[in-house]
Amino acid sequence: MDIQEYKGVYVFIQQVDNQVAGVSHELLGKAKELAAKLETEVTAILLGYGVSGLCKDLASYGADRIVMVDNKDLELYSTRPYAYAMCKVIEKYKPAIVLYGATAIGRDLAPRVAARIRTGLTADCTKLDIADDETKNLRMTRPAFGGNIMATIVCPDYRPQMATVRPGVMQKIKPIADAEAVVEKFDIEIPESEKDVQILDVVKKESHKMDIQDAKILVSGGRGMGCPENFKMLEECAKVLGGAVSSSRAAVDAGWVEKDIQVGQTGKTVRPNLYIACGISGAIQHLAGMEESDVIIAINKDESAPIFEVADYGIVGDATKIIPLFTEEVKKALAERKK
Incomplete structure (x- = not known):
């Protein structure tokens, strides 16, 4: 050659x-x-x-x-x-x-x-x-x-x-x-x-969810959310912000959420304007998929979690208690803006 x-x-x-x-x-x-x-x-x-x-x-x-x-x-x-x-x-x-x-x-x-x-x-x-x-x-x-x-x-x-x-x-x-x-x-x-394979039919999966790679704002949950039911508070927060919910691999492996919203080396790479990491420790595999986000807010009970090393703003605390409070404050701010 x-x-x-x-x-x-x-x-x-x-x-x-x-x-x-x-x-x-x-x-x-x-x-x-x-x-x-x-x-x-x-x-x-x-x-x-x-x-x-x-x-x-x-x-x-x-x-x-x-x-x-x-x-x-x-x-x-x-x-x-x-x-x-x-x-x-x-x-x-x-x-x-x-x-x-x-x-x-x-x-x-x-x-x-x-x-x-x-x-x-x-x-x-x-x-x-x-x-x-x-x-x-x-x-x-x-x-x-x-x-x-x-x-x-x-x-x-x-x-x-x-x-x-x-x-x-x-x-x-x-x-x-x-x-x-x-x-x-x-x-x-x-x-x-x-041409030994013949395609008989194409079945398309309809989804009304926003692709996380297209979202400008992502509210992402990890193992620290505790259980799948707690992802509902992330959905509420994302809805108020006009964004979408994503997750770490730990939440997917636990069966809490579908894989199509996983961020990281074995998931999707995202570049939103705002990435809110809730109960995510920040393993290198996860960081590889989101560290190019414009602004990163991290919420984690462990003050030494690696996620804080890439975060622009960090909150040490329980995400399941902080996110509902954060969502209410955002609602109030939006209501004031409309006045």
């Missing part, structure tokens, strides 16, 4: 029902930064059917070029057709770097592509950078050993260098008005051997 033939930073664009996933926008922004260091361009890989209408959106978030594979067989995500299409794109265009979101789709697709084209893959990265030496290798950093250390991994001998990145870790760039990208339509015929 002549690695000098491989150039450019490519991003797999995850789209479902012609809606681009937020993590793809985030990765385009990061790709723009990496591409600037490599003096190259950012290319979005757009797979699907009837997806040409998404090109302008991708250009506004940083794509210089879009390789579009518009094929009926790619209308719904299925592992083997998507893996085949990705490999064909990589074989033709020879990218130096390919980034994927560490979503259910990205985690399914990326390792299969890596195996087929015989290259490496670093999963769940929290940091990406370009080496300062002459190699210009991609430095991919991820938590290891339960989050106790951060490992930086390089792939010096094979291309492309591939990584998955968790949603919420990278920041989107501000959309560029009137941005345009060169669109290259790449026609691929998916062989029958890659």
Whole structure:
């Protein structure tokens, strides 16, 4: 393999029902930064059917070029057709770097592509950078050993260098008005051997809850809340503040709340304007998912809890007694504002 033939930073664009996933926008922004260091361009890989209408959106978030594979067989995500299409794109265009979101789709697709084209893959990265030496290798950093250390991994001998990145870790760039990208339509015929799975029906889970990654205010509960019933006071507080409830892994493992509201290394990464940590000790795995919040308020009975080290404001006390009082004070303040 002549690695000098491989150039450019490519991003797999995850789209479902012609809606681009937020993590793809985030990765385009990061790709723009990496591409600037490599003096190259950012290319979005757009797979699907009837997806040409998404090109302008991708250009506004940083794509210089879009390789579009518009094929009926790619209308719904299925592992083997998507893996085949990705490999064909990589074989033709020879990218130096390919980034994927560490979503259910990205985690399914990326390792299969890596195996087929015989290259490496670093999963769940929290940091990406370009080496300062002459190699210009991609430095991919991820938590290891339960989050106790951060490992930086390089792939010096094979291309492309591939990584998955968790949603919420990278920041989107501000959309560029009137941005345009060169669109290259790449026609691929998916062989029958890659279509051995037939999707009969798609069952969508309807949820009226706000995604915690979209919330500007999060009221988060941990083991210190004592029992699942006490999460109701967090829901009341979040409702008054116009935010959402999230949790630590301990509350999820105890069966008190659903996993889709878990914050942390094995949950979601969030960046709200306000994060209120209630009865959360602040293990490094949890901090990895919320320490970029603008303002952090911590409530914990243990004055030596690690959460206080990252908090902007700390209250030493029982969250189950403090949160109801806090909620009432917020209600009074809002009522006064309306007068």
